[in-house]
Amino acid sequence: MKHIIAHTLRRSAWAPLLVLAFYAIAIKGFDAYVRWPDLDIPTHFAGGMAITYVYATLLRESQARLGTIPALIRSLCALGMTAITAILWEFMEFGTDYFFGMVTVLGVTDTLSDLFFGLAGGSATLAMLHLRALAPVPASVET
Secondary structure (H helix, E strand, O other): OHHHHHHHHHHHOHHHHHHHHHHHHHHHHOOHHHHOHHHHHHHHHHHHHHHHHHHHHHHHHHHHHHOOOOHHHHHHHHHHHHHHHHHHHHHHHHHHHHHHOOOOOOOHHHHHHHHHHHHHHHHHHHHHHHHHHHOOOOOOOOO
Protein backbone atom coordinates (compact mmCIF):
# COMPACT_ATOMS: atom_id res chain seq x y z
CA MET A 1 0.00 0.00 0.00
CA LYS A 2 2.95 2.34 0.67
CA HIS A 3 3.94 1.96 -2.98
CA ILE A 4 0.44 3.00 -4.12
CA ILE A 5 0.43 6.09 -1.89
CA ALA A 6 3.96 7.07 -2.94
CA HIS A 7 3.10 6.62 -6.63
CA THR A 8 -0.11 8.63 -6.18
CA LEU A 9 1.74 11.48 -4.50
CA ARG A 10 4.42 11.53 -7.21
CA ARG A 11 1.71 11.80 -9.86
CA SER A 12 -0.73 14.17 -8.23
CA ALA A 13 0.60 16.01 -5.16
CA TRP A 14 1.64 18.93 -7.37
CA ALA A 15 -2.02 20.00 -7.69
CA PRO A 16 -2.87 20.74 -4.02
CA LEU A 17 0.66 22.02 -3.40
CA LEU A 18 0.18 24.55 -6.20
CA VAL A 19 -3.12 25.74 -4.68
CA LEU A 20 -1.58 25.97 -1.20
CA ALA A 21 1.41 27.90 -2.55
CA PHE A 22 -0.91 30.33 -4.34
CA TYR A 23 -2.94 30.74 -1.14
CA ALA A 24 0.14 31.35 1.02
CA ILE A 25 1.65 33.87 -1.39
CA ALA A 26 -1.67 35.66 -1.90
CA ILE A 27 -2.48 35.91 1.81
CA LYS A 28 1.00 36.69 3.14
CA GLY A 29 2.60 38.48 0.24
CA PHE A 30 -0.25 40.56 -1.09
CA ASP A 31 -2.96 40.57 1.61
CA ALA A 32 -5.10 39.52 -1.35
CA TYR A 33 -8.02 38.00 0.52
CA VAL A 34 -8.60 41.25 2.43
CA ARG A 35 -8.31 43.37 -0.72
CA TRP A 36 -10.35 41.01 -2.91
CA PRO A 37 -12.59 38.83 -0.70
CA ASP A 38 -14.12 37.15 -3.75
CA LEU A 39 -10.73 35.56 -4.47
CA ASP A 40 -11.82 32.99 -1.90
CA ILE A 41 -14.29 31.50 -4.42
CA PRO A 42 -11.83 30.44 -7.14
CA THR A 43 -9.36 29.33 -4.47
CA HIS A 44 -11.86 26.90 -2.95
CA PHE A 45 -12.91 25.76 -6.44
CA ALA A 46 -9.27 25.10 -7.38
CA GLY A 47 -8.67 23.39 -4.03
CA GLY A 48 -11.63 21.10 -4.65
CA MET A 49 -10.28 20.30 -8.10
CA ALA A 50 -6.80 19.57 -6.77
CA ILE A 51 -7.75 17.35 -3.86
CA THR A 52 -10.27 15.41 -5.94
CA TYR A 53 -7.52 14.77 -8.48
CA VAL A 54 -5.36 13.30 -5.72
CA TYR A 55 -8.18 11.08 -4.44
CA ALA A 56 -9.19 9.96 -7.95
CA THR A 57 -5.57 9.07 -8.69
CA LEU A 58 -5.28 7.16 -5.40
CA LEU A 59 -8.44 5.18 -6.09
CA ARG A 60 -7.36 4.40 -9.66
CA GLU A 61 -3.91 3.28 -8.47
CA SER A 62 -5.35 1.19 -5.62
CA GLN A 63 -7.13 -1.06 -8.10
CA ALA A 64 -3.85 -2.92 -8.59
CA ARG A 65 -4.18 -4.09 -5.00
CA LEU A 66 -7.95 -4.08 -4.42
CA GLY A 67 -9.20 -5.20 -7.81
CA THR A 68 -11.38 -3.36 -10.27
CA ILE A 69 -13.48 -0.56 -8.81
CA PRO A 70 -16.26 0.71 -11.10
CA ALA A 71 -15.69 4.28 -12.31
CA LEU A 72 -18.91 5.55 -10.70
CA ILE A 73 -17.90 4.15 -7.30
CA ARG A 74 -14.41 5.65 -7.63
CA SER A 75 -15.94 9.03 -8.50
CA LEU A 76 -18.41 8.96 -5.62
CA CYS A 77 -15.66 7.96 -3.18
CA ALA A 78 -13.31 10.68 -4.48
CA LEU A 79 -16.04 13.31 -4.14
CA GLY A 80 -16.95 12.02 -0.67
CA MET A 81 -13.33 12.25 0.45
CA THR A 82 -13.19 15.75 -1.03
CA ALA A 83 -16.25 16.69 1.02
CA ILE A 84 -14.59 15.39 4.18
CA THR A 85 -11.41 17.32 3.34
CA ALA A 86 -13.41 20.51 2.72
CA ILE A 87 -15.18 20.12 6.06
CA LEU A 88 -11.86 19.58 7.84
CA TRP A 89 -10.46 22.67 6.08
CA GLU A 90 -13.39 24.72 7.38
CA PHE A 91 -12.78 23.39 10.91
CA MET A 92 -9.13 24.44 10.49
CA GLU A 93 -10.24 27.94 9.44
CA PHE A 94 -12.52 28.14 12.47
CA GLY A 95 -9.68 26.94 14.72
CA THR A 96 -7.26 29.57 13.43
CA ASP A 97 -9.87 32.24 14.08
CA TYR A 98 -10.71 30.95 17.54
CA PHE A 99 -7.22 30.17 18.81
CA PHE A 100 -5.08 32.71 16.95
CA GLY A 101 -7.46 35.64 16.52
CA MET A 102 -7.43 35.50 12.74
CA VAL A 103 -10.47 36.40 10.64
CA THR A 104 -10.90 33.75 7.97
CA VAL A 105 -14.50 32.71 8.62
CA LEU A 106 -16.90 35.46 7.66
CA GLY A 107 -20.06 33.66 8.72
CA VAL A 108 -22.29 30.76 7.77
CA THR A 109 -22.75 31.99 4.20
CA ASP A 110 -18.96 32.12 3.74
CA THR A 111 -18.51 28.60 5.11
CA LEU A 112 -21.29 27.12 2.99
CA SER A 113 -19.99 28.95 -0.06
CA ASP A 114 -16.52 27.52 0.56
CA LEU A 115 -17.95 24.00 0.82
CA PHE A 116 -20.11 24.48 -2.27
CA PHE A 117 -17.27 25.74 -4.45
CA GLY A 118 -14.90 23.05 -3.19
CA LEU A 119 -17.39 20.36 -4.18
CA ALA A 120 -18.12 22.13 -7.47
CA GLY A 121 -14.39 22.08 -8.25
CA GLY A 122 -14.24 18.40 -7.34
CA SER A 123 -17.19 17.66 -9.60
CA ALA A 124 -15.50 19.56 -12.44
CA THR A 125 -12.36 17.46 -12.02
CA LEU A 126 -14.35 14.23 -12.13
CA ALA A 127 -16.19 15.42 -15.25
CA MET A 128 -12.88 16.22 -16.96
CA LEU A 129 -11.38 12.86 -15.95
CA HIS A 130 -14.41 11.02 -17.32
CA LEU A 131 -14.33 12.99 -20.56
CA ARG A 132 -10.63 12.24 -20.93
CA ALA A 133 -11.29 8.53 -20.32
CA LEU A 134 -13.98 8.53 -23.01
CA ALA A 135 -11.85 10.35 -25.58
CA PRO A 136 -10.52 8.15 -28.35
CA VAL A 137 -6.82 7.46 -28.23
CA PRO A 138 -5.14 9.02 -31.27
CA ALA A 139 -3.48 6.58 -33.62
CA SER A 140 0.28 6.72 -33.60
CA VAL A 141 1.87 8.36 -36.58
CA GLU A 142 4.34 6.18 -38.38
CA THR A 143 7.23 7.82 -40.17
